[in-house]
Amino acid sequence: MVSALGMTAVLGGCGSTGSSDVTLRLVAADYGDSPANSSKKYWDDLAAEYESHHSGVKVEVSVYSWNDVDRKVKEMVDAGHAPDLAQIGAYADYAAAGKLYQVSDLLSIRTQADLLSQLSDAGEWKHTQYGIPFAASTRxxxxxxxxxxxxxxxxxxxxxxxxxxxxxxxxxxxxxxxxxxxxxxxxxxxxxxxxxxxxxxxxxxxxxxxxxxxxxxxxxxxxxxxxxxxxxxxxxxxxxxxxxxxxxxxxxxxxxxxxxxxxxxxxxxxxxxxxxxxxxxxxxxxxxxSMGVADWMMGFRQNGHAEQIGDFLDFVYSEKNVLTFSRTYGLLPVTGSASTAMSTSGKSSDKVLRPFLDQLPTSELYPVGxxxxxxxxxxxxxxxxxxxxxxxxxxxxxxxxxxxxxxxxxxxxx
The missing domain is CATH 3.40.190.10 (Periplasmic binding protein-like II)
Incomplete structure (x- = not known):
């Protein structure tokens, strides 16, 4: 399937460990097919909206093509400069190396409960969830x-x-x-x-x-x-x-x-x-x-910031933001609330996705865990x-x- 939001992280110092003046660095993959619809714009808009309500937190976003984003994150982690957040194609290696937060340490119970269960299950390594589904598709x-x-x-x-x-x-x-x-x-x-x-x-x-x-x-x-x-x-x-x-x-x-x-x-x-x-x-x-594919969001432990990461992700996974991303790139929502909204919508762009949406609850994903x-x-x-x-x-x-x-x-x- 299609994968990747690419945001990169500036290598170097971390934000302070206090509750204010924290910089979160997000590396993501690019789902766009031209500069005009690059995922960079989606994330920059999202970060600006979040920062306007959270004066002590800054979100720095870097977006790479799917050809480069997984390698970029690996290079950062190997160099000892892990980003706070990465939205890439796989999470299991980082989970096995002890580098990721458990999802339960980050997301609110409400956000966790809204994630589609078969996608959450696919985000588990050794029966603990580390990967947060970000975007999905079926065939x-x-x-x-x-x-x-x-x-x-x-x-x-x-x-x-x-x-x-x-x-x-x-x-x-x-x-x-x-x-x-x-x-x-x-x-x-x-x-x-x-x-x-x-x-x-x-x-x-x-x-x-x-x-x-x-x-x-x-x-x-x-x-x-x-x-x-x-x-x-x-x-x-x-x-x-x-x-x-x-x-x-x-x-x-x-x-x-x-x-x-x-x-x-x-x-x-x-x-x-x-x-x-x-x-x-x-x-x-x-x-x-049907075959399902999901891309993954994960939070790295290196810099701390679990509280700020979790709060930002609760915002990212709100119904409005999930729907905006899904509609922009023709992908399936990963939350129940957004899936329901899309399946009952009268928008023609939502209707054409219904055959794929209908397949999602029974789809089978790659063994990404x-x-x-x-x-x-x-x-x-x-x-x-x-x-x-x-x-x-x-x-x-x-x-x-x-x-x-x-x-x-x-x-x-x-």
Whole structure:
């Protein structure tokens, strides 16, 4: 999914430890796609409003691109200059290293209770919450209405129907009947959605990696044989097709269907593509779950300031501010109050997010509470495309990824 508010922190001295004249340094990721809608403006406005009511607290905000923000925070922490707050892609490594405040040490009970429970649960490391969900999205199946009408087909509800639709689209000359981006940019997302669609996932109910489960092997064998092997995924090998390129091709009217998150709505809309969305099909019906993605806010312990951090976050997570951020960037709210407001709103921009919002309560997130997930995700990005390549072995690739995951898990706490 999309991730990142990027704010940086000025390296150097901390604010005083007293209750006044405290400077909070926030590093966040940038969700904008141009300087005009950079997250820097959102955070600067929010900080200015907060400071106007809290004369003893200053909030310094730095925003980095998603390509840089996680690395920037790591460099700051490694140099002994942790920010007070970071809004980035993962929290577990910092929690395992003892560098973060527990969420209960920061947020008011009211704010904690308003966070959506499945997202709060995903913010736990060793059964204690350290990661605060900040923004969320889910995946649905997008389809090009014009291409579907031309082929005389309807959106699929099963894998067999998806394959039949893809064949009908190919017969009409559609370039990418089903776009399958398993390239290194975001292959872990497409992979997870298909694993869920096949009834399994990256882990079992107790958090043990299950990449080599029989269901997962059957899922990738089906993809290899029924879609890729029958030339229904387009001219670019799935292992070389990145998500951004697949989205761009959809917006150019070259893709019949693909899984997408909310940002594709605006991207396709700008190009005038008529599209619809449906839940991702499962093997014989609806998928076990949709894939959910959350980005994370966390408070670092190094400089103290727990009271000021918590008070500022209570403000950040107010219904008004959560809604403003979600609407600005086409993302899903992480609180119950804002979710209710969005789902009952008459705004057209809110209505288009409802298919994604409907999926969120039952969505399944990456195993972000495992400190091994970063290395497992990297291995999936680099290798999963080989599972569907000509001559590739789905079972062999998944078995090797399982070995990587098991080794990474045993070598880390979490």
């Amino acid at each position: 649905v199946l997008f389809y090009n209405k014009t291409l579907f009408a031309g082929a005389g087909i309807t959106p699929p509800t099963t894998w067999d129907q998806l394959a039949a639709d893809a064949r009908a689209l190919k017969d009409k000359g559609v370039k990418y009947p089903y776009a399958l981006p398993l390239g290194p940019e975001e292959a872990q997302a497409e992979t997870m959605q298909w694993l869920l669609s096949g009834g399994s996932g990256y882990t079992d109910d107790v958090g043990t990696y299950t990449l080599d489960s029989a269901q997962n092997m059957e899922t990738f064998a089906w993809l290899k044989d029924e879609l890729v092997g029958k030339d229904l995924t387009g001219p670019v090998a799935p292992g070389k097709l990145n998500r951004a390129d697949a989205f761009a091709a959809f917006a150019d009217g070259q893709v019949g269907m693909l899984t997408g998150h909310p940002t594709l709505i605006q991207q396709a809309g700008r190009k005038g593509v008529k599209f619809g969305t449906v839940p991702m099909p499962g093997r014989t019906g609806k998928a076990r779950a 495992k400190t091994s997930w970063a290395s497992v995700s990297a291995a999936v990005k680099q290798n999963i495309g080989q599972a569907v390549a000509p001559g590739g072995s789905p079972s062999g690739v998944l078995t090797r990824l399982q070995s990587t995951a098991t080794a990474a898990d045993s070598g880390t706490a979490g």
